[in-house]
Amino acid sequence: MRQHSVPRLAWSIADELLRGITTVVLMPEHGDASEVEYALELAVEQTDRYSDVRRLVLSAGEGAAEGGGSVFSPLRFLLQAFDVTWKDGTGPLTWDNLLAAAELPEVIVAADFTGLNEEQRRQWLQCIAEGSAAAARRREQHPAFCVVAQASDPVLQGLRTSSNLKIRYWCNLHTLTALAAEHQLSFLGKRLGEVHWKAALVTSLAGSDRSLVEPLGEAVVRSKEAVVTCLQNAATERGFTLQTLQGEGVHLLLSGSSFQPLDRLNHGHPIVHLWARGFLNYSAEYGWEVPSWVLAALGEVNLLEHRIWRAQLPIVLPIINQFRLMVIRHLMQFYGVEWLLAAAQEHRRLVPAGANDPKPLLCPFDAELSDLRYILEGEASRSHQASQYLSVLRLAHFLRNQLAHYTAIEPAEYFKLLEGVQALGLAD
Template sequence: MTAYFLDLLAQLPSVRAFIRNITGDIGNQRSVVVLLPLTIDAAWFWSLLDAELWRRQFLVEQVDLAHLVSYDAPAETLGETLHVRWPTPAARDIASLLSSEGLPDVIVLDGIEALESATRDAWLRLVVQWAQVSQNLVGRSSPTPVLCAILRPAYLAPITMESDVRLAVHWWWGFPSVLELKLLCRLAGIESSSGRSDTEWLEHLLPALVGNDVFLLERLWAMSAVRTDQIESCIRELAQERGWTNEKLRQWGAAQLMSANIRRNGSLAQAPPGNARILWAQGAAHTTVEYGIELHPTALYVLGRRTELDHRLWRGQAELLLPALDSIRLDICSYLTRSYGTEWPVKWFKPEHSDEEAAVRESPLACQWGYLEWLIKNCPHLSRERRWLPLIAPASRARNAIAHFRTVSRGDYEHVIEQYQRFAERTRAPETP
């Protein structure tokens, strides 16, 4: 991901809140474990957290576990690395380490995920034990140092670490939201030097498709024109880069997650459910407040779930097109009402269905696309208005497609907008003095 999009991601409210929550726990003398999926760069995330810790004036020291001479007895090894003066040769444990003078406020354990399995587990146990021993030192006069570990646990799932009184486990889960990715697209469009014309289209389409994978969003955004075939090509390349295959995804539990039919329930859990954690760790599952838990679109493509992939595109289009098309319909109906009076929908012909007839008798603005198009085409008294059929007919088709869960091409949408601008310029109602 480019520095530009990483900077935009760092500005999103949920990311900033995530950082604040972590530093808040550190301020409350809780050790923290931050769990990231493979789609989030750990070094980038640490730069954000480090900046906030510096702003809050914490004394921080990083310990690179990959370059330690010895991994035996993690507490003793950590003490030697921090140049601790042990009270006695026999007392080289966590309690003695916590009681030592001159320790930083925050000790960052860097590189845990790169260690061999047994060594990694020993250091993770140290974090848990450190928090437990810290609980016994609540009454001490000086602040208790805390540990901080940032993990991308693709090979650690299922994670069994849980938050406790002196330990806070933070999962990168449930953010950014779809709304925030729309904001990111808006910011990218405003600051773009290319002045692309499809910003509104993309800021609805891409967030609905990518979940919260900003890496994929940036790739699609960088395309000169985002068409369905280009989206598939991009997704196919991403699957190859990440090594996702049908077999691997099923081993990680993709089939079970799809059959669970998990949808939004109005709230987000703080961590992925157990059956989704391996998929989450690989970046193949995510959740948003808008759509709930879902598979990554690349996973859908690899699994041959084209219908679900099309639905992602449709839902983004529906959010943009349905209000826009209805606003256009209302403007056309208002124009016809000014020109022909309030009874124009039933003055010469009537809708086929009685409920639709009742609706347009009550208000001419209730005339829907199907009857509106038919009336303009067939009513001799409205023959002058057939000049607007290049707007009405494609708008009606687009509305019908979206209503039946079919996608609309960007070219068709832009044609409707161009025709509407022509209509609006020529039929604008005179301003009242």
């Protein structure tokens, strides 16, 4: 599945490539290199200027051996790939001679680098680095190569960066806010509130891991237990268990947030190591976090529930507050402002001093859910409409208290609230 939008990082890398900067893009283990390559190609092709961009599928190269021998030559492979005729008398096949004799594409996206064996990857990386150095010596801007590699690849050790060869980390691609908005356009639901619920919870739990979007989209509308099971299954499918994860050092970053960028950390830093292994995600909202599927495999249910809870707050609390205001308007319309204020004050006199310390009652709209519940319980026997409001308000009051005490609610409770307020004409 292709990415729905090009990350901002891809545009930044595309700009550098078009300025002649060869870029090695590092991604975590188990990532999809083709997805990264596709996003980068798309970004380069959609820039404002025309550019000659070629996709080159790397190979160990049959027929690309030096002088017809058995030793593979990446440079000879480039000759064949770009249909360059190497004439007698041109001199030995070196980068300097190649750049002098042939016009190569401006940008070469070197595809399938991760699919080669270690020695092949080492040869290609050395060739690309030498090409970058030759272009700098000749003061030529192109070609610029783009290579996507796994951050933990041993062939990267010793790679030296320069003014025209950079390393970029494929992380911090989207804000969670942007991902949630994207999911709202793709999810289906019986009502808008269901779509918002699914988008918010899936974003909080999956982050930018698109492989989890579909299974989580089904789980988040069933139950919290279904979410945990879904994520545990994802860990199993990726070949990880509690035992295999315990030795990875994930526990170092289970709690607490860090916003340190990878390019400011040394190679041996735990954040760099865990990200390269695929055990850390980054978002602008929360910084570095252990992926939800890792938490599920480790049995960290409380941390998982916290991620469910934080996603529920901006979805549920506005509905509860709008319902609170609706009840206040109803009581003001039928009983008047003075009556409502007096009834709410009466309730507060019954509450022990210091209990929760509610907001001062300066106007009717300061009435809390507990005030309204007290009033409606007194009016329910005399008004059918009051009894209708009361049944929904009791649920709203309960859910608000759950969320206020950092406890995630169940999907069924949210949908019951939606049905209740919809029946009273408030929600979609």
